[in-house]
Amino acid sequence: MPPIWLTVIILFGNVWIWRIFKQNFFIFLLLIIFTILLYVAIRQRITLIKTILFFILLITIIVFQYKTTTRQSLSILDNDEQRVQQIRLQAYVYDPDLIKIIFFRFKLRDFYEGSLNIVITRLQRNFFETIDLNIYFFGGHPRGRVWSNDFEKFSFILLPLFLIGLLTYRIKQKLLSTIIITCIFVLTLIGHKNNLGPFLLLPFLVLYISFGAYTILNYTKKFHKIPQRYFLIIILLTFLLSLIQSIAYAS
Amino acid sequence: MRADKISISLLFIIILVFGAHLRLYNLEKIPNGLYVDEASTGYNAWSVLLTGKDEYGKQYPLAFRFFGSYTPPLYTYLTMIPISLYDLSVLSVRIVSMISGILLIPLIFLFLKWLKIYKNFSAVFGTLLFTISPWSIFYSRVGYEINLAFLFYCLGLLTFWQGLKSPKYLIFGLAFLSLSTNIYHSERLLAHLTLLVFIVVFKKYLFKKEYRKKFFLGLILYLLILIPQFMILFTPANTSRGLGLFYHQAIFRQAEKISILPVTASIPTAFLREFSAQYLSYFSPRNLFFQPDSDLQRSIPELSVFYPWMFLPYLIGLYLLMKYHKNPANKFILMLFLLAPIPASLTGDAFSTQRSLPLLLPTILIITLGIDQFLKYRIKKVWAVAVVVLSFVSIASFYRSYMILLPFERAKTWGYGYMQLAKEVKKRPDAQFVIDNGRIKPAYIELAFFLKLPPYKLQQLVDLKIKSDYYHNIVWDDYYNLGEIETRAIDWEKDIYKDYILVGDELAISKTQIDEHFLTPEFEIKDPIGEIVFSAYKTNPKKKILSTTKQID
Numbered sequence: 001m002p003p004i005w006l007t008v009i010i011l012f013g014n015v016w017i018w019r020i021f022k023q024n025f026f027i028f029l030l031l032i033i034f035t036i037l038l039y040v041a042i043r044q045r046i047t048l049i050k051t052i053l054f055f056i057l058l059i060t061i062i063v064f065q066y067k068t069t070t071r072q073s074l075s076i077l078d079n080d081e082q083r084v085q086q087i088r089l090q091a092y093v094y095d096p097d098l099i100k101i102i103f104f105r106f107k108l109r110d111f112y113e114g115s116l117n118i119v120i121t122r123l124q125r126n127f128f129e130t131i132d133l134n135i136y137f138f139g140g141h142p143r144g145r146v147w148s149n150d151f152e153k154f155s156f157i158l159l160p161l162f163l164i165g166l167l168t169y170r171i172k173q174k175l176l177s178t179i180i181i182t183c184i185f186v187l188t189l190i191g192h193k194n195n196l197g198p199f200l201l202l203p204f205l206v207l208y209i210s211f212g213a214y215t216i217l218n219y220t221k222k223f224h225k226i227p228q229r230y231f232l233i234i235i236l237l238t239f240l241l242s243l244i245q246s247i248a249y250a251s
Numbered sequence: 252m253r254a255d256k257i258s259i260s261l262l263f264i265i266i267l268v269f270g271a272h273l274r275l276y277n278l279e280k281i282p283n284g285l286y287v288d289e290a291s292t293g294y295n296a297w298s299v300l301l302t303g304k305d306e307y308g309k310q311y312p313l314a315f316r317f318f319g320s321y322t323p324p325l326y327t328y329l330t331m332i333p334i335s336l337y338d339l340s341v342l343s344v345r346i347v348s349m350i351s352g353i354l355l356i357p358l359i360f361l362f363l364k365w366l367k368i369y370k371n372f373s374a375v376f377g378t379l380l381f382t383i384s385p386w387s388i389f390y391s392r393v394g395y396e397i398n399l400a401f402l403f404y405c406l407g408l409l410t411f412w413q414g415l416k417s418p419k420y421l422i423f424g425l426a427f428l429s430l431s432t433n434i435y436h437s438e439r440l441l442a443h444l445t446l447l448v449f450i451v452v453f454k455k456y457l458f459k460k461e462y463r464k465k466f467f468l469g470l471i472l473y474l475l476i477l478i479p480q481f482m483i484l485f486t487p488a489n490t491s492r493g494l495g496l497f498y499h500q501a502i503f504r505q506a507e508k509i510s511i512l513p514v515t516a517s518i519p520t521a522f523l524r525e526f527s528a529q530y531l532s533y534f535s536p537r538n539l540f541f542q543p544d545s546d547l548q549r550s551i552p553e554l555s556v557f558y559p560w561m562f563l564p565y566l567i568g569l570y571l572l573m574k575y576h577k578n579p580a581n582k583f584i585l586m587l588f589l590l591a592p593i594p595a596s597l598t599g600d601a602f603s604t605q606r607s608l609p610l611l612l613p614t615i616l617i618i619t620l621g622i623d624q625f626l627k628y629r630i631k632k633v634w635a636v637a638v639v640v641l642s643f644v645s646i647a648s649f650y651r652s653y654m655i656l657l658p659f660e661r662a663k664t665w666g667y668g669y670m671q672l673a674k675e676v677k678k679r680p681d682a683q684f685v686i687d688n689g690r691i692k693p694a695y696i697e698l699a700f701f702l703k704l705p706p707y708k709l710q711q712l713v714d715l716k717i718k719s720d721y722y723h724n725i726v727w728d729d730y731y732n733l734g735e736i737e738t739r740a741i742d743w744e745k746d747i748y749k750d751y752i753l754v755g756d757e758l759a760i761s762k763t764q765i766d767e768h769f770l771t772p773e774f775e776i777k778d779p780i781g782e783i784v785f786s787a788y789k790t791n792p793k794k795k796i797l798s799t800t801k802q803i804d
Binding site: 087088090091092094095097099100103108112121124125128129131132133134137138141142143156159167241242244245248249 | 277280505508509511512516520521523524527528529531532535536537538540541542545553559562573599601602647648650651654655656658659660779780
């Protein structure tokens, strides 16, 4: 497990947590406590009280995520979407052929242009946006979402650390995976229209980044001839450089 | 065992026939229209076929100038064959790509068999998924170089892989890889990168005594095939396309934001960020399984390059790839997976499905790895049925998006209207046309294509400086005077006093201008949705002169 100071540096060393601090101090506090509790839960066996507190905090954060998100309907079309739908219905009668006849015959047109397909598509959109790493490390770039006020949540230099952490860490994998999947499920249902972003996932991202950083630091121990502090300085300088870049972009 | 082999062969044939149908069905009508790049390729191929020269009068170019892109020539030269058989038409321009698409199906099957990490039926499933993947079908049905380049790239990789077991294949592998660089821009970088990395990763095989001779022979052949490119290596033609697409402006803009840092730090940081963002986007599940390419001309409505459900086997396949990365086959797939998006990541287009087509191969291999894992569980029959059912659902989605929606709502994007415009021009042999080119793609080549304008006529119009300095003169001008047709902006101070038919899109000629200059509607061309593609108005010079004279009096 990474040392606590590493997790704290990553927790406080990103634009995202400070944006949350600026806009909603209570959520900021919740996230700090929850991240530390998550760290403790992973590192050692926790008492019953701490477990209850952990789940209370998790549920509270989920509720706040729900409350602060502007929910978009899963089935209602806006004016422009209705216009497109009307145009598409005409497509099935333009230049009729066997495929279109089959679509009519088996009511496939009604399914694809109907409410159920709209719901499925929107759930897919919410899901794939939740798991898109570009949204967390590049502010959605190069496929930014105009409506979402995307911002670079973590410096892009932390991305490799996140991926390494994701691939290498196995401690309480099932527990972590279950909680993360639940959070992704919630975000899939409620969507992403939130000035603070999907902060429900912030603690997990911080944890995996710190796992990855710790793996790198451990790996540098193999180079006996070079003191580890030099690697630490290089890593911190690189991190500082990218943090300056993140703050500059955010401002 | 024998029964298994027969079933697999039968299933493969069914998949191949179905794949051929998906790539052939209504090829001339879907996409609905002829895109300007297809028209350019087709017309230049026809021009070389008839005269030995391209539209600029250059004899057998080593790279086709087109609109200043200097595209590697092999696809255009091969397109001469269907044109000689079927004449210049939409179909003949798309045939080579279509055949490449069909040939890729058995190639993928062989990949899945020869990597020897999949069960037999997984290889069949993987082939099926490739066959029905929107990415593969889409680029098999357009007259672009990309699919042919992908075919040769895959051939090169497959024979290279076999070459690790049987050295003689290394010669073929290197030859095919090199040939791919003569087809499309992406492979010009990707093939060399692949070769380099392949040598590093598999050096323990390649430098063995029994491999060395064949490998170096292959390398010589590789370099010989590159000779046409060496001949123009130090000309602007070699780099114009790459430099034109590279995002240097974006890097400078981003570096300005971090001006607190010195230039030696800000520019590399900005480049690293931009490249990383572009590169990562090619692995993003959102782009691969949900969101179509943002360029309407490179995408299918409501469908990405793979189907959404394929995300799950993709994830599992990725996990297995990382877990068993020491296995040579997995190393090979990982190598391809990480290399394929590099050329596309150096351009500013967000998730360019065209430039990153080589990524299709390792992604399918990874998805098949995931499916293979499902088939190892006890309830494998359930998984097998699930994959088949999901494939049928996917095919229905594909038919809806590609065969029904695309020709209807993307017709204008695909150059719909030029064929109809050419017919209107033919009906008026004595008229003089001015085509406003302010907002439209180069109209001259589309009209030259559909009117079958004799190549010598177009060649005569070309500036002599372009002919003499073909690979240096990279600036392209879209003004053309084809005799009865001029492609330029409408000159509202002069054209209205001459006997013209002014043609433009819905914004080119306003109601005010129609009334002010006494224009009379001549014809209108609408797309399937009913939106105006072209509207044409006849000028009335006599009335205009009278009215102008009255005003002066």
